[in-house]
Amino acid sequence: MRERYDVIVVGSGPAGTMTAKHAALGGADVLIIEKRQEVGSPVRCGEGFSVDWLPKVGLKPDKRWLVNTVESGRMYSPGGHCFKFGAAMGGNEMGAVIERDIFDKCLAEDAIKAGAKLQLKTACMGLERKDGVVRMAVDHIGERKHLECKVVVGADGYESQVGRWIGIDTNIDPKDVMTCFQYRMIGIDVDPKINDFYISNAKMPGGYAWVFCKSADMANVGIGVQASRITEPGAPKRYLDKFISEHPHLAKGFATEAVAGGVSVCQPIDRTVADNVMLVGDSARQIDPMTGGGIAHACKAGCVAGRVAAEAIVAKDYSAEFFQRYEKGWRDIFENVLWRNYMAKEKVQAMSDETMDKIIESLSLVQIDQLSIFGILDAVRRKYPELVKEFEEFL
Numbered sequence: 001m002r003e004r005y006d007v008i009v010v011g012s013g014p015a016g017t018m019t020a021k022h023a024a025l026g027g028a029d030v031l032i033i034e035k036r037q038e039v040g041s042p043v044r045c046g047e048g049f050s051v052d053w054l055p056k057v058g059l060k061p062d063k064r065w066l067v068n069t070v071e072s073g074r075m076y077s078p079g080g081h082c083f084k085f086g087a088a089m090g091g092n093e094m095g096a097v098i099e100r101d102i103f104d105k106c107l108a109e110d111a112i113k114a115g116a117k118l119q120l121k122t123a124c125m126g127l128e129r130k131d132g133v134v135r136m137a138v139d140h141i142g143e144r145k146h147l148e149c150k151v152v153v154g155a156d157g158y159e160s161q162v163g164r165w166i167g168i169d170t171n172i173d174p175k176d177v178m179t180c181f182q183y184r185m186i187g188i189d190v191d192p193k194i195n196d197f198y199i200s201n202a203k204m205p206g207g208y209a210w211v212f213c214k215s216a217d218m219a220n221v222g223i224g225v226q227a228s229r230i231t232e233p234g235a236p237k238r239y240l241d242k243f244i245s246e247h248p249h250l251a252k253g254f255a256t257e258a259v260a261g262g263v264s265v266c267q268p269i270d271r272t273v274a275d276n277v278m279l280v281g282d283s284a285r286q287i288d289p290m291t292g293g294g295i296a297h298a299c300k301a302g303c304v305a306g307r308v309a310a311e312a313i314v315a316k317d318y319s320a321e322f323f324q325r326y327e328k329g330w331r332d333i334f335e336n337v338l339w340r341n342y343m344a345k346e347k348v349q350a351m352s353d354e355t356m357d358k359i360i361e362s363l364s365l366v367q368i369d370q371l372s373i374f375g376i377l378d379a380v381r382r383k384y385p386e387l388v389k390e391f392e393e394f395l
Contacts, residue, residue: 015281016155018302024115026310035123040104050095077360078200078353093293160283176266182222188253273323290341304329
């Protein structure tokens with residue numbers, strides 16, 4: 001590990017490695033540092049996404065990480081109404097179930113092949129900017145070292161420190177955090193071509209439960225609960241255990257893995273750049289507020305951040321003004337989606353279970369072409385026009 005690089009990316013998740021790949025392709029000398037001993041582990045992800053967006057970031061489905069293709073989804077209301085929809089209607093989080101750790105490793109391999117370097121067990125301990133250069137303190141297997149670079153990309157996830165150190169406000173209100181708990185379960189009875197979603201503000205406050213199938217007898221079964229509604233430690237696990245116990249096809253199985261973590265479901269933050277610094281992915285709060293999914297957004301934003309980082313090195317301009325190219329770039333691609341889904345999330349979290357029942361019942365009785373806010377509201381209006389009044393701003 002040398003002392004000086006053009007670009008240092010903190011974090012080896014999809015956002016970080018995609019950024020590193022495109023910065024290296026642009027000619028920059030790039031180092032990725034990862035505090036853990038392995039890329040992609042531990043996994044804190046439902047492991048579901050669509051494949052439609054992959055070509056937009058230069059990726060193809062790969063049998064190394066794509067373990068199951070899903071044809072449709074089912075959404076269950078608190079009262080048991082079921083709305084079935086095609087995978088193409090499910091957005092970025094529907095259509096495939098993956099092995100996330102292998103997916104992350106493949107992206108890291110792509111970055112390395114493009115020319116980036118990767119250093120494991122290297123934790124960023126602090127940043128200092130001076131005369132257009134960033135001096136970074138790192139802990140490498142217990143040894144303190146100092147690195148220098150022109151551009152730092154914070155891709156250090158939900159608990160990001162880079163943004164905080166550099167003065168970018170990434171704080172989140174507890175109501176905009178989902179606390180999640182998930183099992184990988186074996187010996188269950190599921191249709192591998194269908195992913196299931198369950199909503200109920202009584203049984204999973206402010207969130208939802210999911211069953212993402214990997215095979216006919218294995219799936220990720222998880223739950224997300226609004227952090228501000230948790231009154232005691234361990235509540236998400238208890239909610240999930242109760243949910244599983246109420247569904248015999250799941251209760252017959254056994255957990256081989258359990259993971260927990262927080263997910264930001266906030267509105268887009270005001271800025272994601274500063275002099276010498278860009279934030280990308282979870283650290284930039286680029287998560288879909290409605291689903292909690294972020295892999296697609298992380299990869300798209302990483303492409304933009306990497307290109308801009310390489311351009312900054314060529315131009316010898318590492319100012320926040322220059323990095324507006326990145327700020328505008330990622331916002332043009334998906335900021336409107338984040339705002340729309342944030343407003344929808346706020347409405348859904350305030351709904352009664354009775355209202356949720358009516359909405360899912362309405363959807364189950366009609367044909368809609370796209371699982372969008374507009375399509376859903378149009379379907380609901382046909383049966384329960386009084387409910388649409390709560391959502392007039394979406395129309």
